[in-house]
Amino acid sequence: MDGGGGRRVVVIGGGVAGSLLCKSLQFDADVTLIDPKEYFEITWANLRAMVEPSFGERSVINHRDYLTNGRIVTSVAVNITEKEVLTAEGQEIPYDYLVIATGHNDPVPQTREQRLNEFKEENEKITSAQSILIVGGGPTGVEFAGEIAVDFPEKNVTLVHSGSRLLEFIGQKAADKALEWLRSKNVEVKLQQRVDLNSTADSNDGKTYHTSTGETLRADCHFLCTGKPLGSAWLKDTMLKDSLDKHGRLMVDEHLRVKGRKKIFAVGDITDIPEIKQGYLAQNQASMTAKNLKLLMTGKQESKLASYKPGSTLAIVSLGRRDAVAQFPFMTVCGIFPGMIKSRDMFVGKTRKKMGL
Ligand SMILES: Cc1cc2nc3c(=O)[nH]c(=O)nc-3n(C[C@H](O)[C@H](O)[C@H](O)COP(=O)(O)OP(=O)(O)OC[C@H]3O[C@@H](n4cnc5c(N)ncnc54)[C@H](O)[C@@H]3O)c2cc1C
Numbered sequence: 162m163d164g165g166g167g168r169r170v171v172v173i174g175g176g177v178a179g180s181l182l183c184k185s186l187q188f189d190a191d192v193t194l195i196d197p198k199e200y201f202e203i204t205w206a207n208l209r210a211m212v213e214p215s216f217g218e219r220s221v222i223n224h225r226d227y228l229t230n231g232r233i234v235t236s237v238a239v240n241i242t243e244k245e246v247l248t249a250e251g252q253e254i255p256y257d258y259l260v261i262a263t264g265h266n267d268p269v270p271q272t273r274e275q276r277l278n279e280f281k282e283e284n285e286k287i288t289s290a291q292s293i294l295i296v297g298g299g300p301t302g303v304e305f306a307g308e309i310a311v312d313f314p315e316k317n318v319t320l321v322h323s324g325s326r327l328l329e330f331i332g333q334k335a336a337d338k339a340l341e342w343l344r345s346k347n348v349e350v351k352l353q354q355r356v357d358l359n360s361t362a363d364s365n366d367g368k369t370y371h372t373s374t375g376e377t378l379r380a381d382c383h384f385l386c387t388g389k390p391l392g393s394a395w396l397k398d399t400m401l402k403d404s405l406d407k408h409g410r411l412m413v414d415e416h417l418r419v420k421g422r423k424k425i426f427a428v429g430d431i432t433d434i435p436e437i438k439q440g441y442l443a444q445n446q447a448s449m450t451a452k453n454l455k456l457l458m459t460g461k462q463e464s465k466l467a468s469y470k471p472g473s474t475l476a477i478v479s480l481g482r483r484d485a486v487a488q489f490p491f492m493t494v495c496g497i498f499p500g501m502i503k504s505r506d507m508f509v510g511k512t513r514k515k516m517g518l
Pocket of ligand 1: 174179395428430438439477
């Protein structure tokens, strides 16, 4: 199949985009996946796995289960040259084509077993607490509050968010509906204040927390649900440092190649594509890039490459096991209908199928 440009494809990052890309290319190229963990996890199912640890059995998938014909390097990439990728362990991995898919940085354990145990520990923390403080009102904080409110209605849940509204990544209507839903489930939501986690103190009945508005809150434990940093800090010391925009995103052309580079692509949350950062869009980018790489490897001309068009503003935030709030391009709805789309199995079946499992 080699069109003269070589067929070694190295993919950095085994998240939603990188894993699908590897799976799609494995029988058409010499694929190497570099990822610090041995597994791919369906990130949006993690919060369900915290309230129901066995849920993780299907949402945490060893890379080897879907990547049967590729090399897996369990490490982080720390540098890139024109010809190879350097890992933290000092391995030099040569490439003909490189794809960067390092999305967001989430320090999680290396093995699947450790990750499943982590869900059990988090679950014990939830079940043994009577009152829980959630710090952060983005998708993670809101979905997590929803999971606890539905599965453990007897617990007191407080959610503190620094912004003036929840879910700032989508529209005001969705935020209002989510707020209304959470309050209807007795979740206490406090906006425009920050929790100072350095001033936390143990008291007779749990812990006390202080917020930026001078309030004192009491809870048995807290969960930090603030946004994860982009996985691009390591690129700042590489030859791609000038390819990062001011937010730390990789600037790409219409074919998802890093601007000015012919053989280096980027997919998923790490790119500067002006669209809402969602996994289904990261998957679309991965599928298109797999096709483009196949064309390039068979010697097709650049004019044959597909171009990426930014996606719509569709996003669904689950609210427990039955409900969700969905932002569709022309309307926003909350309740059982969007819940039927996402909240029962959190797209786990659909994602596994996409991965050939
Ligand atoms: C609570 C929540 C709910 C969500 N719900 C949905 C939903 O319902 N539907 C949807 O479509 N999207 C949803 N999303 C968004 C979705 O999770 C992201 O858009 C998606 O994960 C992006 O995929 P990615 O492959 O770009 O990055 P990620 O999935 O973040 O993967 C990045 C990978 O890169 C690896 N990595 C990082 N740095 C390095 C390095 N230096 N070397 C090697 N590997 C590295 C990481 O280990 C990780 O495996 C949700 C997000 C959240 C937080």
